[in-house]
Amino acid sequence: MFKDRGSVAIISVTVLCVGALMCLALVTGRAGDLLRSGGRGPLVDNPAPDFSLFTPDNQLVTLEGYRGLPVMLNFWATWCSPCVAELPLIQERYLAHRPDLVVLAVNECEPPDVVTDFIADTDLELPVLLDEDCSVGDRDYLVNAYPTSIFIDANGVVQSVYIGSMTASVLDKNLRLIGIAP
DSSP, X not given: OOSSHHHHHHXXXXXXXXXXXXXXHHHHTOHHHHHHTTOOSSOTTSBOOOOEEEOTTSOEEEGGGGTTSOEEEXXXXXXXXXXXXXXXXXXXXXXXXXXXXXXXXXXXXXXXXXXXXXXXXXTOOSOEEEETTOHIIIIISOOOSSSEEEXXXXXXXXXXXXXXXXXXXXXXXXXXXXTOOO
């Protein structure tokens, strides 16, 4: 495939440098900021794409229905350990700030029975939406890693896109961007 060792060396050094930057970002807690700058997902300062999804109990929820309130979308899956690890923190902030904060936990690409069992097993109190075919995550929000959180202000404008599991301070920083003071 490569004609000389020089090409292999250049590619190897590039891969090592990118890996080192990602490790540094993870250690310093800035992985989401670094990944966000890659240009994926809805652009900050643009309107959040509207969507309609069902809850596990078959209620239709539309993002536009929450206009006037700050919204946090959290794209997650039951098999994603970083997703599961951050859900209690997100739930804590949701319970502390509702009804002034809307959190929609958008489950990606899983059957309703798997999600329903997970909710029952974990006592999850967040509003959960089912994106069974990944259309909202893939098409509308260009989610390519889990968890991904989108912070939308009361005017429906995206203020932040965070890729990766959040610490309390990172979550609070993003909530402040949409007018929620932790």
